[in-house]
Amino acid sequence: AYGLPCRWLLLTVGPKYKDKYYIAAQNTLNACYRECLQLLVESGLRTIAIPCCWYSKGYPLEEQAHVALRTLRRCLERLRGSVDAVVLVAANTQEAELYDSLMPLYFPRTAGEANDGAAVLPDSCWNEWGEVTVEERRIRVSSSLISGREDDDDEPCNLFSEGDDSDRAFLHAREDADNSALRRLEGTMIEATSEEEAKQAFFRYHRRARDLRPDPEAMRFVYTAASKDRFGRHVVVLLGARLPALGVRDERTLPMFLKELELLRNERFILLYINSEVAGMDTVTLEVLQEMLAVISARYRTSLGQLLVLHPGLWFRAAFVLGRAVSDDAASLWHDSLYLEANACWCSTDCTFASATLHTSRCLFHTFERKGGGGGKKIPNVPADFTVDPEARYAGKVTYYNKWKGYGFVEMSEKGLVPEDRVFVQWRNIQSEDRFPFLVKDMEVELGLMKWTERGGWSSGTTLRAKTVTMPGGALIALQNSVDAEKKSFVGGQDLRYTGKLKFYDPRAGFGYVSLDPGFTVEEGVPGDLRVERAEVNAGARQPIMMDNMDVEFGIWKTRRGAYKVYNMTLPGGIAMTQEVLEHRAVVSQESFAGEVSIWNYRQGWGFIKAAAGVSFPAAVQEKLAQQTQSAQSRAEKRGKTTTQEELLYFRRGDLKQGVRLESGNAVSFQLYTDDKGAGACEIQLSA
Incomplete structure (x- = not known):
C-alpha cells in the first residue's frame, strides 16, 4: 500500500x-x-x-x-x-x-x-456467501451421473417413485409460447401487463425508428413545425385524420412518432393534436393517441411542455377524461392539456405540408377555450398601470388545486374585477395551520390581490395572484387533519404521539429516519426505525431544513402496502420544526430600521441588507453582527480571499412581508432578530 x-x-x-x-x-x-x-x-x-x-x-x-x-x-x-x-x-x-x-x-x-x-428483510434467496440466487436460472445436474448398480428387470419396483409423485410441475398451466412471442413482437405499451413488457414495446419502437424513411409530405401524419412557439418550444403536430388505418398495429405509426421526438434531442416541445375531420366514434385514433402518450410518459415527460387538442369534439372529450384514470402520468398529462377552438379557418387535412406548417404557427396564437378545471396554466396578463388595493379582501371559490404541485385557481365572486374572473394561487400565499398547506376544489375562501411579474421562465408580463388566502372571515385554513383521518390508517389513533430520536432528514432527498424510543407498546410489525417523508415534517407550513440527531415526537401511520411511517413529526411538545426555532431566533424589538438590499438571490431565496447611513443597532445585535462578520472573514481567508467583509444583515424569503417583491438596491424597512448564527432582518417591506 x-x-x-x-x-x-x-x-x-x-x-x-x-x-x-x-x-x-x-x-x-x-x-x-x-x-x-x-x-x-x-x-x-x-x-x-x-x-x-x-x-x-x-x-x-x-x-x-x-x-x-x-x-x-x-x-x-x-x-x-x-x-x-x-x-x-x-x-x-x-x-x-x-x-x-x-x-x-x-x-x-x-x-x-x-x-x-x-x-x-425479505425471505432469504441468498446462498451461503450472500449472493442472490434465482432458482429458474440454476442448471440442474443429477447428484449421481453413473448408476451404482445394474438395472434388474426382474426386480419389482414402483412405476412412480416418491420423487416422481411429488413433482407436480406438469399440473401447472403455462402460457402458450406462440402467444407469448406474438405479444413480445406486436404488443403495445398500453396492453403490457408488466413494466418489462412495456419496456420491450418501447425499445421495439426505438429500433424500428432508426430504419424508417420519412413519408412524402402529402402523407405525413406527424412533423415538427418550422417555427417555435413564443416560449421557444418546438411544436410537434399530429394530424388525426392522416393516422394509418391500422392504428397501433401499423409498424410505422409509433416508430415514426418516436423518430420525430428523437430528432428534438430532449429539447422542450409541445404536442399539437389536430382532431379535425376525425370520425366521432373513431376508437383507432384514440388508441394511437393513448399509446403515444404512453411513449411520452416513458421517456419524454420532462421535455413535454403541454398537450394541445384542436377541435376535440364531444366524443373525444369524454374518452379523454376517462383516460386520465389509467395512471398518475395520464392524469398529469390531462391536467396539462388544453382544448383549442380556433376562430380562424383551419387548413383541411389534404393540404400540403408547407401550408399546414403555416397554419399551425398562426393558429397557436388564436383565442382558445380552456379545458374545465385547472387544465390551462397560462395566466392572463394585466396592464402595467392596473391598480390593486393592497388592503381589500375578496370572496372566491377554488375551482382547481394540485396539492403536490402547490398551485391552483380561485374564481372570484365579484365578476369583472380580474381578467377571466379567476386568479392564480400558490401554496406560499395560503394562511394555514396545516404543515403542508393546500386547498380543495369548491371550498369558499377569502383573499387579497397582488401584482406579480415572473422572473424568467415561460411567463412574461404582469399578472395577478391571490395573497393571504384564508377562510371566509379571516380564519386560518385547517384541512389536513380531517383529510388524513379519512384516508390514512394510524397505529394507536391519529392523536397518539410517540417520542424518538431523529437520525437525519435530508430536504434534497425528501426523507429521513426516526428511531422510536423504547418502552412503547405498538402493534406487531412496527420497526424500531421509521421513515419520515417531506409531507409529514411539520415545519410550520414551510420547507424543512437539513436536520439530524434531535429529539422529536410523532404519530405512526400504515400505508396501503403495509409499511409503517412517521406521521406529523414535531419537536417535543408539538412545536413546529421551523428554521427559526431550530436556530433559536429571538426578535430584538418591534422597532423598525432603514436599510438597502445589498444582495438578493431570488432563485435561492436569501439575501443581505446594509443598514442606512447613521442607523445604529442595539448592543446585542451589534455584538452578534460583529461575530457574524468575523466568521465570514475567516471563511474567506481560508479560501484565499483577502477582501474586507461588510457588516450585513442576513434574511430569507420568509422574512419578507406578504406580497413584497425585492431587487438589489431597493430601500427597505425591517425589524431585527438574533439567532445562533448571528443577526438578521425580518418583517421586511419596501420603504415608502
Whole structure:
C-alpha cells in the first residue's frame, strides 16, 4: 500500500447500476466484498477496513449498504475463525447514520432486534456467501451421473417413485409460447401487463425508428413545425385524420412518432393534436393517441411542455377524461392539456405540408377555450398601470388545486374585477395551520390581490395572484387533519404521539429516519426505525431544513402496502420544526430600521441588507453582527480571499412581508432578530 496507513490495498471493479439488471448489480457488488474477505484470509491477514460508500456509479446508497451488510454477515459466518475485525469507515454523518440504522437488521444484538430484522428483510434467496440466487436460472445436474448398480428387470419396483409423485410441475398451466412471442413482437405499451413488457414495446419502437424513411409530405401524419412557439418550444403536430388505418398495429405509426421526438434531442416541445375531420366514434385514433402518450410518459415527460387538442369534439372529450384514470402520468398529462377552438379557418387535412406548417404557427396564437378545471396554466396578463388595493379582501371559490404541485385557481365572486374572473394561487400565499398547506376544489375562501411579474421562465408580463388566502372571515385554513383521518390508517389513533430520536432528514432527498424510543407498546410489525417523508415534517407550513440527531415526537401511520411511517413529526411538545426555532431566533424589538438590499438571490431565496447611513443597532445585535462578520472573514481567508467583509444583515424569503417583491438596491424597512448564527432582518417591506 506504499505510504498509506495499511499493509495492503485491495482494488475492485463494481457494477454500473441499472434497475433492469438490479440482481446482476447486487451479485457483482457482492463479489467485490466477498473476494476481498476471501483474499484477506488467503493472505494470512486478520483485519480489514471497508469504506461505507466507495462506489458511485449510480448505485443507490441504501441499496449498496444492504448488499454490503448482507455479504459481511454471510462471509463472517463462514470465516469467523480467520477474521479478527472488520471496520466500516463512514465519510460523513449521513453514511454513519444509515449504517447504524441498518446494522441491527443483519447483526442483531437482542432477540427484539432479531425479530425486527426478520419482519423487515425479505425471505432469504441468498446462498451461503450472500449472493442472490434465482432458482429458474440454476442448471440442474443429477447428484449421481453413473448408476451404482445394474438395472434388474426382474426386480419389482414402483412405476412412480416418491420423487416422481411429488413433482407436480406438469399440473401447472403455462402460457402458450406462440402467444407469448406474438405479444413480445406486436404488443403495445398500453396492453403490457408488466413494466418489462412495456419496456420491450418501447425499445421495439426505438429500433424500428432508426430504419424508417420519412413519408412524402402529402402523407405525413406527424412533423415538427418550422417555427417555435413564443416560449421557444418546438411544436410537434399530429394530424388525426392522416393516422394509418391500422392504428397501433401499423409498424410505422409509433416508430415514426418516436423518430420525430428523437430528432428534438430532449429539447422542450409541445404536442399539437389536430382532431379535425376525425370520425366521432373513431376508437383507432384514440388508441394511437393513448399509446403515444404512453411513449411520452416513458421517456419524454420532462421535455413535454403541454398537450394541445384542436377541435376535440364531444366524443373525444369524454374518452379523454376517462383516460386520465389509467395512471398518475395520464392524469398529469390531462391536467396539462388544453382544448383549442380556433376562430380562424383551419387548413383541411389534404393540404400540403408547407401550408399546414403555416397554419399551425398562426393558429397557436388564436383565442382558445380552456379545458374545465385547472387544465390551462397560462395566466392572463394585466396592464402595467392596473391598480390593486393592497388592503381589500375578496370572496372566491377554488375551482382547481394540485396539492403536490402547490398551485391552483380561485374564481372570484365579484365578476369583472380580474381578467377571466379567476386568479392564480400558490401554496406560499395560503394562511394555514396545516404543515403542508393546500386547498380543495369548491371550498369558499377569502383573499387579497397582488401584482406579480415572473422572473424568467415561460411567463412574461404582469399578472395577478391571490395573497393571504384564508377562510371566509379571516380564519386560518385547517384541512389536513380531517383529510388524513379519512384516508390514512394510524397505529394507536391519529392523536397518539410517540417520542424518538431523529437520525437525519435530508430536504434534497425528501426523507429521513426516526428511531422510536423504547418502552412503547405498538402493534406487531412496527420497526424500531421509521421513515419520515417531506409531507409529514411539520415545519410550520414551510420547507424543512437539513436536520439530524434531535429529539422529536410523532404519530405512526400504515400505508396501503403495509409499511409503517412517521406521521406529523414535531419537536417535543408539538412545536413546529421551523428554521427559526431550530436556530433559536429571538426578535430584538418591534422597532423598525432603514436599510438597502445589498444582495438578493431570488432563485435561492436569501439575501443581505446594509443598514442606512447613521442607523445604529442595539448592543446585542451589534455584538452578534460583529461575530457574524468575523466568521465570514475567516471563511474567506481560508479560501484565499483577502477582501474586507461588510457588516450585513442576513434574511430569507420568509422574512419578507406578504406580497413584497425585492431587487438589489431597493430601500427597505425591517425589524431585527438574533439567532445562533448571528443577526438578521425580518418583517421586511419596501420603504415608502
